[in-house]
Amino acid sequence: QVQLQESGPRLVKPSETLSLTCTVSGGSIVNHYWTWIRLPPGKRLEWIATASYTGSTNFNPSLRSRVTISVDTSQNQFSLTLTSVTAADTAVYYCARVTWEAGSNWFDPWGQGTLVTVSS
């Protein structure tokens, strides 16, 4: 079965760039869409961005100016960068696969999540 694992720095300084990678195992990254979602402490889940293996992307407008998402089919990985971070970007970051079926879509499976703290 497909499994996802996030990796990257757990502590990022304010104004710097957050970079995370999601490694996909047990299946190919090709022919699927992939997404990043975060859960800030005490808040609701927030969708960040989605990308396909072809390079097509969608972004949450609230983060669009600071986000890059990319898919590396050779490494079976996809990544997230978020620039100019502040304390408000402190959150558990999840990667997930987007399943599309007959016009519907949902997130499954998810990675275990990684807590990224923005602090000096």
Added chain:
Amino acid sequence: DIQLTQSPSSLSASVGDRVTITCQANQDIKKYLNWYQQKPGKAPKLLIHDASSLETGVPSRFSGSGSGTDFTFTISTLQPEDIATYHCQQFDDLPLTFGGGTKVEIK
């Protein structure tokens, strides 16, 4: 953005109780709503897609209903392993959005 209002934000019930959570959208989202279960310290897990379709392998005590703006998620007989936070999520329009979550505890 489509706003999803979940209620209650938390509840405490006894094993064997029927538990109901609602998710209300601020505009018509047809049946484009999913429900996830998130156990403490774990990633969310898909339980129901398209408002009422039970994901394969999910126990039948979980169910969902609704369309348009009003949706309901039900646990027919609460089990100890159902302690979790439950999230609704819409996919009718971008940006994809989630409800505020409902934390379910055992009384």
